[in-house]
Amino acid sequence: MGLEARTNAAQTRQGEQSHPNGWLFVFRWAGMAVFGLIAILYISKLPSYYMYLQESCLTGACEYAAITPLPRQAVEQAGLSGTGFALLYTGIALGFFLIYFVVASLILVKRPKEPISVIASLALMSIIAPTFIRMQWREYAGLVGAIEGVTMVTLILFLLWFPGGRNVKPWVAWTSMGLLAVRLTAGYFPDQPWGVDRWPLWCTLLWFVLQYGILFYSQFIRFRYAQAVEKQQTKWVVYGMALAVTGVFLFSVVPLVFQSDFYERSDPLWMFFIDLGVQLSILAIPITLGLSVMRKRLWDIDPIVNRTLVYFLLSALIIALYTLTVWYLTLLFRTEHDQIYSFIAAGVVAVVFAPLKEKLQRLVNQLLYGKKDDPFSVLLQLGNRLKETLSPAESLDIVVQTVKDSLRIPYAGIGVIQNEATVLAAGGRKENDPDEVTIELSSGGLTLGWLYIGARSPGESFSETDRKLIGAIARQAGIVVQSVKQAMDIQLLLETLRESREALIFAREEERRAMRRNLHDDIAPRLAAMRLTASVAADWIRKDPAKAIEIVTKFKADISETVDEIRGIVHDLRPHALDELGLVGAVRQRVDQLRDMQAVKGITKEPLLEIRLEAPEQLPILPAAVEVGAYRIATESLVNVVKHAAASVCDIRIALEGRDLVIETKDNGIGLSASQANRPGKPGIGLTSIRERAVELGGSCVMESLADGRGTRIEARLPIKPFEQGEGHNHVKSSSR
Amino acid sequence: MEREEARGKGLWLSIVFRVFAVIFTLSGLFMLQGLSEGLEPWVQGFMASSPLPDELRFHAAAHGALIGILFSGSLIVMLRNPLEKPILLQFYFVGHLVFLATLLLTDVKLALQSFFVFIMFAVVLLLLFVTYGKRRELFRPAETPVRNRTMLIMTGIALLGLLPVLLNGIIGQVQDPVQQFRSGESAALSIVMLYGGYLAASSRRGSRALAVLLSLAYLFMGAASITLPDHPGSWGIWGGAASILYGLVYTWLAFRSKVSHANTAAQASS
Structure with a gap:
């Protein structure tokens, strides 16, 4: 669809550009006039040609016949009369001309606005018409010369500009034109010392080599950088020309194999068949040229070339094998x-025919399409290459390289899905390539990545065979990507584990530092001061007991403060209530404390917060870390509600759901965003702390505003399974002791 | 003590074997005219008491290739580390047996007349067999043969090329026994070269040296054929050119197989 649209667009653009205005109009009509003139000159002489054949050929030399005339004896043996002979030859001349004429006319009719179609039509006429016109209009040498000149020019222009209608490189065009000018000038003055008739053989050969060498180079360069359609057009014409040249070569050379003096003897009967064979071989050119210019069934050229090559090589090898065996x-x-x-040779040929054909088919397929014909060998090669590497990244590179090698494509790449994003892990891609094909790479029903494949040339799609091979490789690539992904995940996990371990060590060191600071900066000076106070009190007991009592009273207050301080530190390490009352009891105690505070607040006009706790009477023995974490999350959430939510009701739920301990706090306050906005200082520290605690314990935390923004819900889930056996049993053991 | 005795005995055997090898090499080259007849295509009557008839010059070259290059060459190569190259002595043994068998089968009369040749070769082979330190290795090698496919294919190609020579040699010898086993010797040379190719494809120790000797023989026969393209028994210009090309390719393959052999050994040891 895309390709068709682009082709149509290109054709439309081309049509617009070559709208018959200005010089294009003149060119087109001049070309058509020449085309018509050639046709008229050819056809108008057919009656006189018929008469000539009927009257002169069977009795005289018949030197103006278009193909070698049959000898009288052969004509009589074939039962042909003079009229029949003339009709046969005229029919052959007319038949061949009509084929060329019809194809040329079709090109003109179907592609009227493209200058290259006019040139192609005239080039076609240049193959069939000049020889006949030269012989039949020999009395008008100037006219014949002009026709020959025009047809030569159009043939060279065609080979220079086909199929795009533009020069590949300016110097190529200028050199070709220069050589053409030399030839035309020498051709119009043939009798001059520098005229074409006086050229030595080497000079003529040099001209041909230079002219056609440049044209070949031009086509080669054009093909190399051509778009898909142009490439296919060139392929068709090259195919036709190759067929024609091979046919002409075979018809000309094969007789020499059987009879070395064949052309000296020049048997008219055989010469007639050779002429006919040569003409038939050259017919490949108009047919393929017509298909190419009219762009009909362009995409089918590759299989045709494939089959032609296989059967041509097979025939050649079979003949060679047969001959060699007999020799x-x-x-x-x-x-x-x-x-x-001969029988033995035929037997040898029969034995090797099938394997030879198979080998040739593979060879040609590999030559034309890469290695896609044999998916098994491609997969085998892929497997062997994968065995050689250990690195996952290299494995993907190998897959990409295999895809590129086997399909002969400009680029390929593999994208791997990581954290819901696709990362290009191997190969490359072309920016904004509309022809790129993307294949899903999956394994075990999961999409793991994508295989990106660039088209061989712009607009060229992949054939069914290509797609089958891509599918086969993609299935293997899916497995490779899965292993690569697993390796990457393990790598990531190891990285996370390393970071967690570092964080744990860091946290432990931080905690020890804080404890040291508390002991060193607070408790130690207090104890030192108490030792001093105690010594002072002892002195005062002797001197002034009343003063001593006063000092001891203060000393007692100091001791009480220090005890409180130590309790605070211990509480920070693990709340004492947890050991005494368990998780639910500790949370309930905290709820009661907050209720008491609310009761004090009740003196003011502020609305009272109703706190409801929903928890099972008895929880199983929880891991210490989970217990502390759950207590901190519950109290922190509760404090948040009290401080910031402006709520009237707060529900706390502690429950065991599966393997998780769930702590849920729900209020009907101002909602999450509003409460965060109203909070003075750094927003979200409490919430961050809750989330971090949950994540640290391998759990999760959800914080959300309730519907209509009325209230907040915080739910933390802490897994208890990993600790259940080890720590739980230890706990039971210690308690039973 | 016993080990030292055995070592001393092996050393003596090795020296005696080398002495016999030198004697038989010189005998082959000079007494059996392996050298002088081998040079016949280029230097006529070299070291010969009477000149050879012109029509036998190519046959003389075949004699030179068989006795001078293949048989004497095998013994020369074995002068260095003979125990490492049992395949060459095997080739030498079987080659002589092939020679005698061809003589017996194609020209019984001549074989009976020259019965001393049988005795002489039997003595030579017996002495070499007795003095060779690893007799068991000759016909029952401990090495597992690893067939070199390329060399085997090359031997197959050689078979196609040498079959006409072989048949022609046998027919020539049967039809014309006057020429003192000249055509028959060409047939024997063909069989010996093919057998050598088969042995060289076994990748056993010494097979590379054998392959090089065979290459030399092909190159030599090619050069002789091009020098004497129209002489009886000659392979002609095209046959000679093919033989030289074959010899070059065979040499290259022989050295290439050396590398692969070394690789295999390295892999096995690692």
């Missing part, structure tokens, strides 16, 4: 050619 047997037994040798 070897005659050499071996030192005898003349025997019928039995």
